[in-house]
Structures are given as C-alpha cells and as structure tokens.
Amino acid sequence: xxxxxxxxxxxxxxxxxxxxxxxxxxxxxxxxxxxxxxxxxxxxxxxxxxxxxxxxxxxxxxxxxxxxxxxxxxxxxxxxxxxxxxxxxxxxxxxxxxxxxxxxxxxxxxxxxxxxxxxxxxxxxxxxxxxxxxxxxxxxxxxxxxxxxxxxxxxxxxxxxxxxxxxxxxxxxxxxxxxxxxxxxxx
Numbered sequence: 001x002x003x004x005x006x007x008x009x010x011x012x013x014x015x016x017x018x019x020x021x022x023x024x025x026x027x028x029x030x031x032x033x034x035x036x037x038x039x040x041x042x043x044x045x046x047x048x049x050x051x052x053x054x055x056x057x058x059x060x061x062x063x064x065x066x067x068x069x070x071x072x073x074x075x076x077x078x079x080x081x082x083x084x085x086x087x088x089x090x091x092x093x094x095x096x097x098x099x100x101x102x103x104x105x106x107x108x109x110x111x112x113x114x115x116x117x118x119x120x121x122x123x124x125x126x127x128x129x130x131x132x133x134x135x136x137x138x139x140x141x142x143x144x145x146x147x148x149x150x151x152x153x154x155x156x157x158x159x160x161x162x163x164x165x166x167x168x169x170x171x172x173x174x175x176x177x178x179x180x181x182x183x184x185x186x187x
Contacts, residue, residue, distance in 0.1 A: 039157065040158060043123070050123050051173055054115075057093070058171045065136035066140040069139075070138055077093055081111070082105060087128070090123070097109055103135065124151075126150050140169045141168055145167065146166055146178055148177055150162050150177075150184070153185075160184075160185050164177075164178060
C-alpha cells in the first residue's frame with residue numbers, strides 16, 4: 001500500500017515591501033528623465049505645426065494673387081472676419097481676397113483661409129515691427145518690404161524659428177533672422 005503524497009505548501013505570490021519600493025523608485029527616476037524630453041517634443045511639434053500652417057497660407061495667398069490677378073491679404077485675426085492692427089499673430093489669422101484694395105475684409109470679399117490655434121498651443125508668434133498684414137499683389141509680390149514671423153516658446157525650452165517672406169513673395173523657414181541675425185523672442 002502506498003501512502004498518500006504530502007501536498008506541497010502553496011507558493012505565495014506577490015511583492016514584498018522592499019521590491020515595491022525599489023520598483024516605484026525606478027519608475028519615478030525614469031519618469032523624471034522622460035517628462036522634460038516629452039514636453040520639449042510637444043512644444044517642437046506645436047511650433048512646427050504653426051509654421052506649416054503659415055507657410056501653407058502664404059503659398060496659397062501668393063498662388064491665388066497670381067491666378068486671379070487680385071490682391072490677397074493675410075492678417076492677424078481673433079474672430080476669423082476682421083484684421084487686427086497688431087504684430088501678435090498668436091491668436092490666429094485670416095486670408096482673404098481684397099478686390100477693392102482697401103486692406104479691410106468687406107462682407108462681399110471671399111475668405112480663403114483662416115487659422116486659429118487652440119488655447120493649448122503655447123507658441124508666441126510676432127511679426128517684424130510695423131508689419132501687421134501681408135498684401136500679395138496680382139503679380140505675386142507682397143507690397144512693402146520683407147516680413148519675418150518669429151515663433152517662440154515662452155519658456156525658452158526650444159530655440160525660436162522664423163518664417164521669412166522676401167520682396168518677391170517667396171517663403172522660407174529659418175533658425176536665424178534676415179541677414180543671419182539672431183532671432184529675438186523679447187517683445
């Protein structure tokens with residue numbers, strides 16, 4: 001006759017307090033290194049998104065001005081209908097066809113584009129001193145002189161970038177200002 005086998009005592013599962021403290025310490029260390037990098041990545045993506053929107057609208061304004069041989073204006077706007085007399089473009093902008101050339105969007109003039117970043121976008125956008133609008137003429141050239149839009153992170157976690165529109169209406173993105181001058185975010 002065989003004797004019944006003695007069962008093994010059940011194996012205990014779980015973490016000891018020491019293992020839990022070590023795991024939490026490692027996790028917090030990884031998070032402390034990862035969060036600043038993640039924040040910088042978010043800010044860079046916001047900056048890049050805003051720059052892309054401006055470049056797209058500048059190309060559209062120039063193209064429409066040449067195609068229709070009329071004036072097209074980009075200007076800062078909050079309500080999506082009227083231009084603001086400011087060099088602060090952070091709250092948004094509009095693009096419209098200015099058929100009567102009065103530099104104001106009238107009711108019968110076609111709104112061809114607008115951009116209004118969300119409240120969560122933390123990029124400051126300022127244009128050159130005195131430049132609160134860009135008027136593309138029928139030949140595709142902007143009236144006036146060069147325009148520089150500077151895209152800055154208020155916390156200075158990432159370097160500023162600029163969108164520069166030259167006298168013939170071409171647009172370029174740069175890490176320096178006109179004539180290779182450093183970009184300034186102090187306004």
